[in-house]
Every structure is written in C-alpha cells, then in structure tokens.
C-alpha cells in the first residue's frame with residue numbers, strides 16, 4: 001500500500017488554514033490544466049464563501065512524492081471547537097498555523113492543547129509573513145512557549161517550523177528566503193508526521209464525523225483503526241450505550257483530491273466514508289460481525305445556548321418565503337438534526353414554537369441564514385445561555401475573554417466589560433497596544449463585540465473561549481437604550497424620519513414599508529417610544545421656504561443577522577425572511593405591551 005499521512009490543519013480563526021489547503025491541492029495537481037477552480041475551493045458552500053469562514057471541517061487528500069496525505073481543513077471559530085477536537089481523532093499529526101502578525105490567539109491555544117493532549121505531533125507554520133510589521137521569529141518563540149506551557153512532550157517540542165505566505169503561494173524554512181511554491185510545508189508533513197499505525201486483526205472504525213446526502217442519507221466518516229473493511233461486509237455497530245446492532249457496509253469510499261472515490265476495501269490507517277450503516281451516532285464503533293470489540297467513545301459537545309424559533313406571524317408574513325408553516329419549520333429542523341451534531345431541538349410551549357440549542361450565536365445564526373436562503377420565513381427570540389444546577393447552586397457558563405486594543409481605549413473597554421460582570425485576570429502592555437484578559441459570564445458577551453468595536457473605532461481584536469460553569473454572577477443590565485417603535489403600518493416618509501432624527505438612530509430608510517410594533521430604530525435614551533414615521537407632510541398651496549427635498553437623513557444602521565440576534569431584548573424577535581430581516585416587538589400592539597409589563 002502507498003505510504004500514508006493523516007493530518008488536520010488547525011489554527012485560530014482567519015489565520016489562513018483554508019488558503020493553505022487550497023494551495024496544497026493546486027500544488028499536487030488535482031486539477032487539469034483547463035479547470036479553473038477559482039478562489040477558496042475548499043470553502044465550497046455559499047455561506048462559507050460569502051463570509052470567508054469555514055463552517056464545516058472537510059476531508060481532502062493529495063498525493064505528494066508518492067505519499068497519500070489525508071488533510072482535514074477545520075473551522076477556526078470557537079463555536080466549532082468541539083468539531084475540531086473530534087476530527088483530531090482521525091489524525092496522527094497537525095499543522096498548526098499561526099499568523100505572523102497576530103501571534104498565538106485563544107483558539108490557537110485551545111486547538112493546540114487538544115492536539116498535544118492526544119499525543120499528536122505538530123508541524124508549525126508561521127503564515128502571513130508578507131504582512132507589514134509582522135514578527136515571525138517572535139511568533140515562533142511564542143508558539144514554543146505556549147507548547148511548554150501546555151506540557152508538550154520532548155518529542156512534540158522538537159517540532160519543525162515553516163514560514164511563508166499561503167496567500168502568495170510560498171512556504172520556506174526561512175522567512176527571509178521566499179520560495180516559489182508551498183512544497184516546504186508538504187515536505188515537513190511527510191518528514192515529521194508519522195504514518196498511521198497499521199494494525200492487523202478484525203475490523204474496527206470509530207465513527208468520528210458524518211456527512212449527509214439527500215440520496216443515501218447519513219454517511220459515516222472515520223479512520224480504519226484495525227483490520228480491513230470491505231464492501232458488502234456484515235458488521236456490528238457498537239453503540240454508545242453498549243448495545244450492538246447488526247448492519248452491513250453497502251458502499252465504501254476513500255478521499256482523492258476533492259472527491260470521494262468508491263473502493264472495494266480500505267485498510268487500517270486510511271480515512272474512509274461508509275454508506276449503508278443505519279442508525280449510527282458519532283462515537284459508535286463499526287466492528288467485527290461475530291466478535292465486536294468497541295473502541296472508547298468520544299465526547300460530543302453539549303449545547304451552551306438556546307434560541308426560540310417560531311413561525312413568522314408579522315403582518316408581512318408569507319410575502320417572500322415558500323416555507324412558512326410550523327410543519328415546514330419542524331421538518332427542516334428534524335433534517336438538520338441528522339447532520340448538525342451539536343444541535344438539539346425541543347418543542348416549545350406551543351406547536352409553533354421550538355427551542356433550538358446550539359454552541360453559540362454563530363452556530364445558530366448559520367442555520368437561520370441557511371434556512372432563509374432555502375426560502376423559509378421564521379422569527380427568532382433573544383439568545384439565552386443554558387444554566388445548570390451544580391451541587392444545589394445555580395451555575396452559568398463562564399468564558400475567558402481576550403481583548404487586544406490600542407492603549408487609549410483600554411479604560412473604556414475595562415469599564416464596559418466590568419459592567420457586564422467581567423473580572424479582569426490580567427492586563428499586559430505590548431507596544432502601543434494592551435492585552436486584556438477577563439473572566440466573564442457568556443451572557444455578558446452577547447452583544448459585547450458590537451459595542452467594543454464602536455468604542456474602539458474598530459481597533460479591538462476580541463475573542464473568547466468557554467471556560468466552565470460557575471455560580472451565577474448576578475443580574476447584568478441589558479441594552480440601556482430603548483427601541484423606537486413604529487406606530488402603524490405604512491410607508492415611511494423622509495420628512496417624518498428627518499423630524500425624528502434627534503430621537504435616536506434609525507434602522508430603516510425612507511420609503512420602506514413598516515408595520516405597527518416593528519422596531520425601526522434605537523432610542524437615544526432609556527425606554528421604548530412609539531413614533532410615527534408614516535405621516536406625510538401636510539400639503540399646502542403655499543410653497544414654503546423650507547427645504548423639502550433637501551432633508552438630510554443619516555444612513556440607517558444595518559445589522560448582520562448575528563448582530564441583530566445579539567441586539568434584541570427579551571420582548572423582541574428578529575423576523576427573518578428570504579429577502580429581509582426586521583426587528584419587532586413580540587407584542588405588536590402598544591396596549592398589549594403595557595398590559596403585559598404591568599404583570
């Protein structure tokens with residue numbers, strides 16, 4: 001059999017993992033001359049392309065100098081950290097990418113810690129050395145220190161470092177000596193990362209990941225740990241709870257370039273995809289039919305956050321969407337549960353309400369965004385963290401928050417984070433920037449990014465990572481500014497918006513349709529107010545000296561879906577339809593709201 005390597009590419013978000021995998025694929029000539037794959041071949045779904053982030057980890061394989069390298073590109077955002085941890089089970093080594101300017105970041109630490117803990121050998125790539133004012137040597141030292149800190153073994157500390165610029169398509173052992181391709185990184189992989197252990201015996205494969213196809217259903221993915229799997233083989237599926245289900249492998253695939261190719265058998269050490277095994281869960285083992293010997297189970301992430309999903313019942317419902325009923329939403333959520341591992345769904349207190357549990361705002365907003373693109377309409381409530389009772393005490397999720405920002409903004413940021421029950425753990429000066437570390441309830445982080453970015457003119461670099469459950473830290477003040485609420489259905493007029501500009505900032509433009517109870521702006525003060533933007537100027541025969549056409553209206557605030565979700569109050573929904581996103585009061589009628597407030 002060909003020589004083999006199994007690696008995962010891990011890093012903090014945006015440090016260039018996908019770009020490097022792309023370059024590896026191109027280098028190994030997966031494409032014929034006349035095929036033009038375009039940018040970021042790997043981030044292949046629409047959302048990934050648009051946002052420039054990886055959402056799902058992906059398997060590909062290249063052949064380099066006669067060695068087959070299975071490469072897993074992983075997502076860098078912390079909501080998907082559990083996914084990275086899981087796929088590491090298929091690998092014998094990792095390529096740790098670090099940005100030569102930003103250096104090691106919280107998610108670098110998290111993924112590296114997991115990889116080292118599993119005994120994987122790292123190859124370090126200091127990427128983006130083309131960036132101005134970057135410090136590749138310092139970053140290399142920083143990585144070494146971090147490894148020591150994380151109790152790397154002698155062998156792991158002996159890692160090679162490659163420098164380069166994935167974007168500019170070169171890697172080198174010396175950052176001051178650019179090369180013309182990325183072969184230095186591939187060489188390091190085949191030289192330093194061990195080949196997988198090949199174990200003879202009855203077959204064993206731990207299901208580590210899954211894929212979904214509307215034709216064949218769920219597909220299991222994993223590394224053959226022991227023995228050989230063959231097509232049409234009878235197998236036992238050993239479940240998490242210890243039970244054993246008899247099953248059969250219908251089709252077997254291995255990775256080749258960007259594709260999966262069907263094969264008759266797969267040997268110990270290689271990563272494969274299997275069609276035909278029903279009712280499996282992640283962590284189950286596929287093993288010998290007669291004599292099943294399960295492997296240890298792997299842990300799956302528990303959700304940390306929930307949101308209420310419900311049907312769209314705003315006055316504008318059904319204008320844009322194809323799927324609008326609660327049955328549609330339920331079916332779509334059920335389908336999602338088949339493939340979205342960290343997701344849970346529970347029926348809410350009525351048939352049209354669903355509590356959807358996930359790993360964070362991004363995790364859930366990706367689902368919402370996907371649904372709206374498919375033609376769904378829905379409304380979503382304020383994100384809620386999940387409390388737990390531990391030893392009789394009410395506990396809440398706590399995260400470590402890292403903020404890197406210019407010195408002069410530090411005071412403002414500290415004040416702001418402290419208000420949200422953040423406790424400072426350290427403060428460090430680095431050039432003209434300050435690094436702040438806080439411990440803060442997850443609740444406090446919802447909506448924080450926006451405010452911090454505004455307070456620092458976009459200069460702050462913010463990241464956070466789950467730390468653990470701790471006793472409840474007490475009430476956190478919500479958004480202080482109230483909402484500006486539309487008084488009645490109609491078309492907004494420039495004239496009336498202009499007159500009301502001193503009341504706050506608007507989310508709508510003149511001429512936009514609004515409805516009663518819609519949140520159309522942010523009050524510059526506390527408390528909600530109802531305003532009338534659909535009132536036209538009185539027509540009169542006398543041409544006033546006024547400046548009718550010349551009203552100057554400040555451009556509206558436009559939220560992204562995540563921003564809107566983090567922005568809304570408890571008594572508000574985000575209404576999501578294929579073309580639009582609006583914020584509204586759950587109770588559209590002012591009298592109803594007043595009555596409910598009195599309760």
Ligand SMILES: Nc1nc2c(ncn2[C@@H]2O[C@H](COP(=O)(O)OP(=O)(O)OP(=O)(O)O)[C@@H](O)[C@H]2O)c(=O)[nH]1
Nearest residue numbers: 013014015016017018019053054076128165166167
């Ligand atoms: N200057 C510079 N930019 C780079 C380099 N490599 C990647 N980038 C840019 O960095 C951004 C992020 O790159 P990606 O490859 O998507 O990063 P990623 O690590 O896959 O990100 P996630 O999957 O979201 O965690 C893109 O805009 C790239 O063009 C590099 O070597 N130099």
Ligand SMILES: [Mg+2]
Nearest residue numbers: 017018053054
């Ligand atoms: Mg990526």
